[in-house]
Amino acid sequence: MSGAAIAARGSGLVKRFDETTALGGVSFEVAAGEIFGFIGPDGAGKSTLFRILATLIIPSAGTAEVLGRNVVTQHWDVRARVGYMPGRFSLYPDLSVEENLTFFASVFGTTIAREYDRIAPIYSQLEPFKQRRAGALSGGMKQKLALSCALVHRPELLLLDEPTTGVDAVSRREFWELLAQLKTTGLTIVVSTPYMDEADRCDRIALIERGKILATDTPAAIAGSFGRPLLAVKAKDRYRALLILRTFPHVHTVYPFGEVLHYSDERKDASPEQVAAEVAEFLRVKGLVGADVHPIAAGIEDSFMERLA
Amino acid sequence: MTGGPPVIEVNDLTRTFGSFVAVDRITFEVHPGEVFGFLGANGAGKTTAIRMLTGLLVPSGGQARVAGHDVYTESEAVKRSIGYMSQRFSLYEDLTVRENARLYGGIYGLTDAEIRERIGAMLARLKLEAAADTRVSALPLGWRQKLAFSVALLHRPTIVFLDEPTSGVDPVTRRQFWELIYETARAGTTVLVTTHYMDEAEYCDRISIMVAGRIEALGAPSDLKKQFGVESMDELFVRLARPAAGASAGAAAP
Numbered sequence: 277m278s279g280a281a282i283a284a285r286g287s288g289l290v291k292r293f294d295e296t297t298a299l300g301g302v303s304f305e306v307a308a309g310e311i312f313g314f315i316g317p318d319g320a321g322k323s324t325l326f327r328i329l330a331t332l333i334i335p336s337a338g339t340a341e342v343l344g345r346n347v348v349t350q351h352w353d354v355r356a357r358v359g360y361m362p363g364r365f366s367l368y369p370d371l372s373v374e375e376n377l378t379f380f381a382s383v384f385g386t387t388i389a390r391e392y393d394r395i396a397p398i399y400s401q402l403e404p405f406k407q408r409r410a411g412a413l414s415g416g417m418k419q420k421l422a423l424s425c426a427l428v429h430r431p432e433l434l435l436l437d438e439p440t441t442g443v444d445a446v447s448r449r450e451f452w453e454l455l456a457q458l459k460t461t462g463l464t465i466v467v468s469t470p471y472m473d474e475a476d477r478c479d480r481i482a483l484i485e486r487g488k489i490l491a492t493d494t495p496a497a498i499a500g501s502f503g504r505p506l507l508a509v510k511a512k513d514r515y516r517a518l519l520i521l522r523t524f525p526h527v528h529t530v531y532p533f534g535e536v537l538h539y540s541d542e543r544k545d546a547s548p549e550q551v552a553a554e555v556a557e558f559l560r561v562k563g564l565v566g567a568d569v570h571p572i573a574a575g576i577e578d579s580f581m582e583r584l585a
Numbered sequence: 586m587t588g589g590p591p592v593i594e595v596n597d598l599t600r601t602f603g604s605f606v607a608v609d610r611i612t613f614e615v616h617p618g619e620v621f622g623f624l625g626a627n628g629a630g631k632t633t634a635i636r637m638l639t640g641l642l643v644p645s646g647g648q649a650r651v652a653g654h655d656v657y658t659e660s661e662a663v664k665r666s667i668g669y670m671s672q673r674f675s676l677y678e679d680l681t682v683r684e685n686a687r688l689y690g691g692i693y694g695l696t697d698a699e700i701r702e703r704i705g706a707m708l709a710r711l712k713l714e715a716a717a718d719t720r721v722s723a724l725p726l727g728w729r730q731k732l733a734f735s736v737a738l739l740h741r742p743t744i745v746f747l748d749e750p751t752s753g754v755d756p757v758t759r760r761q762f763w764e765l766i767y768e769t770a771r772a773g774t775t776v777l778v779t780t781h782y783m784d785e786a787e788y789c790d791r792i793s794i795m796v797a798g799r800i801e802a803l804g805a806p807s808d809l810k811k812q813f814g815v816e817s818m819d820e821l822f823v824r825l826a827r828p829a830a831g832a833s834a835g836a837a838a839p
Contacts, residue, residue, distance in 0.1 A: 317755035319726050415627035442752060444626040445783050445819055446826040470753045471782075473819075485755065514788075515767045531760045534784040534817070535806065577756050584757050 280307035283433055283464040284329060288338035291324050298324040300487035301338065306466055311459055313478035314468040315580070321487040322468040323363050326437040329466065330360040343432055356384070359426035363437040363468075365418050369411025373402055373421055376410050377428060384429035391428050397457055399424045416447035423454070434458070436467040440474065452477045472577040483580050490583045495576055502574030502582055504528060505548040507555055508536040511567040520562045524555060531581065538578060539569075589617045590653070592744045592775040593638060597647035600633050607633040609798035610647060615744070615791075620766060620776045622786050625795030626826040631779055632748075634795070638777075639746060640664045652743035665693065668737035668745035668774075672752040675733030678722040682713065685721060686736050693740035700739075707735045727758030734765055744775040751780065763788050783819040792818075794825050801825045 284306040291299040299321045306312040314322050327333045329342055331351035340347045342354045367376045374388070377399070381387050388395075398420050405413070410421060419439055426434060436455075440448040452474065455465055467478070475481050475495045483490040483498065491498055511517035514537060521530040521539050528542040541551045548571030556569040574582075593615035600608040608630045615621045625631045636642035638651050640660035649656040652666035676685045683704060690700035708714045711731055721729060730750060737745055747766070751759045763785065770776050770790075778789065786792050787806050794802040802809050802825055806818055815821045 317726070317758070318753035320755075442627075442749070442781070444629075444781055444826065445822050446626055448781075449823065450827075472756060473784075515764075515771070518764075531757075532763055532788055534787040580755075581757050584755060 280309075282306065282341075282344075283308040283310075284312075284340070284342045284466060286325070286329075286338065286340045289325065289328060289335050289340055290337040291321075291328065291333070292336045297487055299328075299335070302484070302487070302489055303338075304482050304489060304492055306464060307480075308464050309459070309462055310479040311455060311465045311467065311477065313475060313481040314466070314484050315470075315472060315475050315481050315576070316468075316484035317470050319486070320484045322484060323437055325484075326360070326362075326435050326466075326468060330358065330362075330435050331355055356429070357431055358433045358435055359429070359431035360435045361422050361426045361437060361439055363441065365422065367410045367418070367422060367425060370409060372407050372409055373413070374406040376421060377424055380425040381428045386429060388428070391430060394430055394461075395424045395427050398427070398454060415443050416450070419443060419447070419451060420454075423451075427458075431463070433464040433466065436465065438468050438470065440469055440471065448474065472575075472580060475576040481576075483583060485584060491579070498579050499574050499576050502540075502579050504544050504582070505541040505546050505551040506572055506574050506578060507539040507541075507548070507552050507569055508533070508572045509539055509555070509559075509567055509569050510536045511559070511564060513564070517559065517564055517567060520559060520564055521555070523562075524558050526551075526554075529581070533577075538572075540578070540582070591615060591650075592617050592619075592652055593621075593777070594650045595638070595647070596649070598634070598637060598644055598649050599646040600630075600637060600642065601645045606798050608637070608644075611793075611795070611798075611800045613793055613800060613803055615775055615777060617743075617775055618770050618773050619790045620770045620778065620788065622789030622792035623777055623779050623795075624786055624792055624822065626822075629795040629826070630798040631795055635746060635748065635777075635779070638663075639667055639669060665740075666743045668740070668742035669748075670733050670737040670745065670750055671748035672730075672750060676721045676729060676736065679720060681718050681720050682708070682724075682732060683717045685732075686739060689736050690739050695740060703739055707739065711735060727754055727761070730754060730758070730762060731765060734762070734769075738769065738774065742774065744777060745769070747776065747778040749779055749781065751782065751785065759785075783817065783822060786818040786822075794822060796825050 282305050286302050286304050289299050289302040316322055328335050328340055331347045331354050334348055343357050345353045347354055377388055402420055440451055459465060480494050482492040509517060518530055518537055521527060526542050528540040530537055530539050539555060552569050552571050559567045591614040596612050597610040598608060599610050623631055637644050637656055638649060640656055640663035651663045654662040656663055686704045687700055708717055751762050766776055791805050793800045809821060813821050
């Protein structure tokens with residue numbers, strides 16, 4: 277981060293709604309030109325944070341700057357320079373694809389024709405359907421239209437609040453490929469997602485939960501900070517293996533992870549190979565034969581869960 | 586998995602809307618006590634298929650029996666035999682936990698004594714006795730989802746349909762939810778579940794993947810990976826849902 281210009285910054289951001297504290301003091305810096313991801317489940321405070329950065333709500337305490345401008349005192353200036361895609365589909369369902377885009381362009385005093393080169397990589401995929409009502413588009417197409425509308429005034433920074441939530445795995449992948457393309461134009465992208473597997477698409481991420489940032493770093497550094505022996509256990513009867521592993525004297529956590537179980541050990545400094553041998557033996561003694569047990573490197577999701585525990 | 590006749594038996598099931606074929610002659614079975622993953626891209630026809638299987642939408646063609654009842658002629662019996670929970674709608678937020686459970690129990694015709702007993706057992710199992718008289722809106726999302734699932738089981742359905750039950754839930758709660766699914770299946774209730782998390786596809790005994798109205802893959806995750814020569818369910822999903830995208834992703838791999 278040192279040396280890079282700061283595109284967005286939050287310092288001690290707090291937001292309360294009646295008795296609920298949506299953000300409990302959040303600080304971060306986004307470098308110009310990076311893809312920065314806020315990763316966390318529903319209710320973590322992601323949308324509240326994005327609405328503050330988009331100048332739609334005012335923080336209860338703390339400050340935020342976007343592109344060097346204060347989001348409260350210079351909100352008009354911020355609005356002209358950022359593209360915001362809210363979490364819920366927020367285009368006009370009764371207007372056509374083209375009418376929606378024309379509307380967003382006109383609000384910012386421009387036209388589709390003038391901005392075409394910027395939106396072309398995305399909008400060209402929608403053009404065959406430009407007469408279709410936005411409400412009649414598929415999930416993936418709505419998402420692309422919303423992104424086109426957020427880009428049409430050539431923003432310097434994009435705020436994308438859960439652009440891939442509820443979208444299938446293939447459309448999600450395509451969307452991230454679009455973001456990687458956009459990044460090459462120098463655009464700064466701040467994005468949120470509840471999907472841990474999308475973290476690797478970001479340059480840096482902040483893990484967020486219950487209004488607090490748990491960690492901020494590159495995805496690799498966050499995965500590498502797990503700090504315990506971690507094993508993958510593959511067994512035919514996964515549920516039974518899980519119940520047995522939970523009774524191992526040194527167990528820390530056991531979670532299903534796709535086709536395997538991830539076992540972490542409470543002895544932080546133990547040798548993973550040694551732990552693997554003990555766990556394999558324990559499963560055998562308990563009557564579970566043929567399990568495959570071996571040490572693995574932790575991923576983002578392991579690290580997130582370790583921090584939740 | 587236990588024996589007995591299939592809980593879901595579907596043969597050439599079809600649904601058209603005008604000239605659009607949303608579900609195109611799908612055929613599959615779900616066995617008692619099975620955890621069956623019903624996967625597909627947005628718009629592939631999953632929701633239309635589920636609406637037919639839950640007695641909410643009349644098919645255009647083919648046959649389907651759910652819990653032994655014909656979806657054309659016995660749709661009310663189908664509805665009474667199933668449980669349903671979705672991510673979008675599960676519980677009434679302004680009612681307490683107990684009130685929600687009483688409402689559902691009443692709709693399904695349970696007696697007051699049955700309702701009291703089953704709510705007690707449910708709260709004990711979830712360790713939520715203390716929250717019985719809390720309004721649902723005041724509970725964390727993860728608790729709500731577990732409760733919604735348990736309430737959907739209150740009338741002891743033969744099969745429960747879970748439509749994206751873990752969407753947006755934190756990774757720990759997501760896994761706790763899957764343990765509830767396992768327990769439920771072990772106890773004999775069949776589970777049909779949809780999800781966009783590909784790791785969750787691996788947790789199912791068998792899955793189907795719908796593409797443009799048709800079932801293009803059907804089987805145990807490990808068998809399907811072998812059959813299609815892929816490493817992960819994510820890879821399989823991409824290959825089936827977007828043949829071109831799958832090919833280019835494969836070509837780009839080292």
